[in-house]
Amino acid sequence: MSTPTTSFGRDAAAAISRSKNEPAWLVAQREEAGQLATELNLPKPEKLPLTRWTLDQYGVSRPGKNVAAVSELPEAIKALLPEENGSALIVQHNSSVIFTQLSEELKAQGVILTSLEEAARSHEDLLRKHFMTAYAKDEHKLSAVHAALWNGGVFLYVPRNVTIEEPIQALLFADDAEATFMPHVLVIAESNSRVSFVEQVASSLGETTSTLLHNSAVEVFAKSGSLVQYAAVHQMDNSAIDISYRRAILDNDARIEWIVGDLHNGNSITDTKSVLKGNGSTSDSKIISIGTGNQRMSLTTQAVHFGRSTESDMITRAVMKDESTAIINGITKIEKGATKANGQQTEKVLMLSPKARGDANPILLIDEDDVKAGHAASVGQVNADQVYYLMSRGISRKEAERLIIHGFLDPVVSEIPLKGLREQLHRILERKLG
Numbered sequence: 001m002s003t004p005t006t007s008f009g010r011d012a013a014a015a016i017s018r019s020k021n022e023p024a025w026l027v028a029q030r031e032e033a034g035q036l037a038t039e040l041n042l043p044k045p046e047k048l049p050l051t052r053w054t055l056d057q058y059g060v061s062r063p064g065k066n067v068a069a070v071s072e073l074p075e076a077i078k079a080l081l082p083e084e085n086g087s088a089l090i091v092q093h094n095s096s097v098i099f100t101q102l103s104e105e106l107k108a109q110g111v112i113l114t115s116l117e118e119a120a121r122s123h124e125d126l127l128r129k130h131f132m133t134a135y136a137k138d139e140h141k142l143s144a145v146h147a148a149l150w151n152g153g154v155f156l157y158v159p160r161n162v163t164i165e166e167p168i169q170a171l172l173f174a175d176d177a178e179a180t181f182m183p184h185v186l187v188i189a190e191s192n193s194r195v196s197f198v199e200q201v202a203s204s205l206g207e208t209t210s211t212l213l214h215n216s217a218v219e220v221f222a223k224s225g226s227l228v229q230y231a232a233v234h235q236m237d238n239s240a241i242d243i244s245y246r247r248a249i250l251d252n253d254a255r256i257e258w259i260v261g262d263l264h265n266g267n268s269i270t271d272t273k274s275v276l277k278g279n280g281s282t283s284d285s286k287i288i289s290i291g292t293g294n295q296r297m298s299l300t301t302q303a304v305h306f307g308r309s310t311e312s313d314m315i316t317r318a319v320m321k322d323e324s325t326a327i328i329n330g331i332t333k334i335e336k337g338a339t340k341a342n343g344q345q346t347e348k349v350l351m352l353s354p355k356a357r358g359d360a361n362p363i364l365l366i367d368e369d370d371v372k373a374g375h376a377a378s379v380g381q382v383n384a385d386q387v388y389y390l391m392s393r394g395i396s397r398k399e400a401e402r403l404i405i406h407g408f409l410d411p412v413v414s415e416i417p418l419k420g421l422r423e424q425l426h427r428i429l430e431r432k433l434g
Helices: 010-019 024-039 104-109 118-123 122-129 143-151 382-391 396-414 421-433
Strands: 088-093 096-102 111-115 154-158 170-172 184-189 192-205 214-222 227-234 240-250 255-262 268-276 283-292 296-305 311-320 325-334 342-351 357-366 373-380
Touching: 010 024, 010 143, 024 143, 088 111, 096 111, 096 118, 096 283, 104 214, 111 118, 118 122, 118 154, 118 184, 122 184, 122 421, 143 214, 143 240, 143 296, 170 214, 184 192, 184 227, 192 214, 192 240, 214 227, 214 255, 227 240, 227 421, 240 283, 255 268, 255 296, 255 396, 268 283, 268 311, 283 325, 283 396, 283 421, 296 311, 296 342, 311 325, 311 396, 325 342, 325 373, 342 357, 342 396, 357 373, 382 396, 396 421
Parallel strands: 088 170, 154 184, 170 192, 184 214, 192 227, 214 240, 227 255, 240 268, 255 283, 268 296, 283 311, 296 325, 311 342, 325 357, 342 373
Antiparallel strands: 088 096, 111 154
């Protein structure tokens, strides 16, 4: 049995890069990140003592087996795929991408879908210009570890004026708790393009004493006039830790729509941030989460306004059960010069147990006068009047509460762009709420 890596540095990170036959600039970047990982501190999310989490077992490389067709994928992976596979699909199994499917029609339009590791060789100029620029390797120890050890990953390029009608799907799956599982998703949408991207992260680890560290990153670059809809559903075992940093950089009149179901069963840190760099750019973020057992979660949503006449809207809804804890932060930052900007946010937490805890922290940081900004936050139990009303119509208390909770979460669930994944999401909700 291989021993998961618990420490590494400059030389080890460079060796990993050279073993993958990566270009010199990427070898140097991994090397620098490996050094930073030995120097930087962990991030410090409020009221979450990360030093108690198992964040120093990075795993070993366990590549999956490449396949040529969906029918050849492992059964556990096929079971997670919505029936409407569509024209574009990429699958990572543990430490490597094992399958990529892209229609000839999309290829003819110049669309690129491949593993990030392959993009480092075949699309070096595009990758070098964008990779690890929205999410920097020196933000903290976790970003440095990711920059040094990322594997597999997804590279999606949508050319200028191209509209992709069907969602691009990515399934990132782990069934080995000792595997290095650190995918990186990079999406580049050129001017006036349109794309929906659906990311599903799942695991099936069985009985294990090891902790799987999913240390992932997403970088989206929406060029002028483009629209990117990014949907993500995470549903890993409680023996996994989910670290997910998502970043989007928006040029003039670009738009990002985040639709995120953070439904992981173990401890997690997620941070979803839109940087509205261009004038007239807009961001819409919808996040849901359910805490069960003794989960500890930090959920942060951010919008940073630089451009004039920019707009952001953030909605986070969490349901807390048992003895779970969630710290929910909404951060709207309007920089000097971002006149006519409008930033709105709402955080709502529904408590189903007296031992659960949910903190909603709306934060407005305004450095410009000619703007609009607002926030709303609430933490409470299921509305007794709503329960009474439904019970007066012959519905049991349990069913009434279930309906209210589903209604509470529906603004996000209904936005998932794949019917099969929406149905799967409902099943996950039923299981976590049951």
